[in-house]
Amino acid sequence: MKIVLVAEYRDGKLLAGYGELLGFAKAFGGETVMVAFGNENELPAYDGKLYLGDTASCGEYNPDLHKKMILEVVDKEGADMVVFSHSSYGWDLAPRVACSLGAAQVSEVVELKDKTLVVPVCNAKLRRDVKCSTAQTVVTLQAGAFTPIESGGTPTVETISTDVSGRVIFEGYEEAEAGGVDLSKAEVIVSAGRGIGKPENVALIESLAKALGGEYGASRPVVDSEWVEHNRQVGTTGQTVSPKLYVACGISGAIQHLAGMKKSEFVVAINTDKDAPIGEVADVLVVADLLQFVPALTEKVEAL
Numbered sequence: 001m002k003i004v005l006v007a008e009y010r011d012g013k014l015l016a017g018y019g020e021l022l023g024f025a026k027a028f029g030g031e032t033v034m035v036a037f038g039n040e041n042e043l044p045a046y047d048g049k050l051y052l053g054d055t056a057s058c059g060e061y062n063p064d065l066h067k068k069m070i071l072e073v074v075d076k077e078g079a080d081m082v083v084f085s086h087s088s089y090g091w092d093l094a095p096r097v098a099c100s101l102g103a104a105q106v107s108e109v110v111e112l113k114d115k116t117l118v119v120p121v122c123n124a125k126l127r128r129d130v131k132c133s134t135a136q137t138v139v140t141l142q143a144g145a146f147t148p149i150e151s152g153g154t155p156t157v158e159t160i161s162t163d164v165s166g167r168v169i170f171e172g173y174e175e176a177e178a179g180g181v182d183l184s185k186a187e188v189i190v191s192a193g194r195g196i197g198k199p200e201n202v203a204l205i206e207s208l209a210k211a212l213g214g215e216y217g218a219s220r221p222v223v224d225s226e227w228v229e230h231n232r233q234v235g236t237t238g239q240t241v242s243p244k245l246y247v248a249c250g251i252s253g254a255i256q257h258l259a260g261m262k263k264s265e266f267v268v269a270i271n272t273d274k275d276a277p278i279g280e281v282a283d284v285l286v287v288a289d290l291l292q293f294v295p296a297l298t299e300k301v302e303a304l
C-alpha cells in the first residue's frame with residue numbers, strides 16, 4: 001500500500017494538519033510520500049520523501065496545476081491512496097484527483113475501523129462505514145479526527161514544476177472580515193449547545209461567562225438557529241479555541257465541535273445525558289439540567 005499525503009501551505013506557512021495525515025496513514029498502514037506546494041525554508045518534520053511544488057511555476061493554490069502534478073506523483077509512485085485534509089483546499093482538489101484517476105472519493109473521514117473508512121451522515125447524527133471497490137482511493141480527513149504525529153527528521157525533497165499554465169488564475173487569499181469577538185484569545189469560554197432549548201436561555205450562558213470573567217460561545221445548531229452570532233461558533237466551521245477553562249452546556253460532543261475546543265486546558269461539561277460523547281474529553285462531567293445548574297453555579301461564582 002502506497003499512500004500519497006497532500007500537505008498544505010498558506011501564504012508560505014506550512015499548516016499543522018499534515019501531522020493528522022501522517023496519523024491516519026500510520027493507523028491505515030502503508031508506505032507514505034508527501035506532496036506540498038510551498039516553501040523549502042519551512043518543511044514538515046517528516047523523514048520520508050517530499051515532492052515540493054515549485055510555486056513559481058504552479059502557484060501556492062491552483063487546483064488545475066496541483067491536480068496535474070499530484071497525478072504525476074501518484075503515477076510515478078504507483079500510489080493506491082491519496083489523502084487530503086478536509087479543508088477548502090482538500091474539497092477543491094480531492095474530487096478532481098479522484099475523477100481523473102477513476103478512483104473512489106471518500107470525504108470527511110472521521111474514523112478507521114481496520115481498513116474501513118467511517119464518515120458522518122445526516123448532519124453527523126449517523127455514521128456510515130465505507131469500503132471502496134476501486135483500485136485507488138482518494139480521501140479527505142476531518143480536522144481533529146486523527147491523532148497528529150510527526151515522524152521527525154527532514155524530508156528528502158524532490159522539486160516538481162510545470163511548464164503549462166492552468167485554466168485557473170490564483171490571485172491571493174483574502175482574510176474573512178474579522179468581526180465581533182476573538183474567542184481564540186479568551187481564557188474562559190462558556191458555550192451554549194442545543195440543550196439550552198430556546199434563544200432566551202442564551203442569557204444564562206452569557207451570565208455564567210461574565211461571572212467567570214470570560215466569553216460565551218456556541219455550538220453550530222445554536223448559531224444556525226440564529227440564537228448566537230456566527231463569530232462565537234466553536235468547531236471546524238467556527239473558531240478553534242484553547243482557553244484555560246471551557247464549560248460546555250448542553251453540548252453533545254460531536255467531532256466537529258470537539259475539533260474546535262479539545263485543546264482547552266480544563267473542560268467542564270453540563271449535560272443531562274451521562275453517556276454524551278463530550279464526557280470523553282471533559283475533566284468534569286456534571287450530569288444535570290443546565291437550566292437549573294447554570295444559574296445556581298453563576299450565583300455561587302458571583303458570591304465568590
Ligand SMILES: Cc1cc2nc3c(=O)[nH]c(=O)nc-3n(C[C@H](O)[C@H](O)[C@H](O)COP(=O)(O)OP(=O)(O)OC[C@H]3O[C@@H](n4cnc5c(N)ncnc54)[C@H](O)[C@@H]3O)c2cc1C
Pocket residue numbers: 123124192193194195196218219220221222233234235236237238249250251252253254255256257260270271272273276288289290291
Ligand atoms: C461539515 C460540518 C461542519 C460542522 N461544524 C460544526 C462546528 O463548527 N461546530 C459545531 O458545534 N458543530 C458543527 N457541526 C455540527 C455537529 O456535527 C453537531 O451536529 C453539533 O455540534 C451538535 O451540537 P449540540 O451538541 O449543541 O447539539 P446536540 O448534538 O443536539 O446535543 C445537545 C445536547 O444537549 C443535552 N441536553 C439537552 N437538554 C439539556 C438540558 N436541559 N441540560 C443539559 N443538557 C441537555 C443533550 O443530552 C445533548 O447531549 C458540523 C457538522 C458538519 C456536517
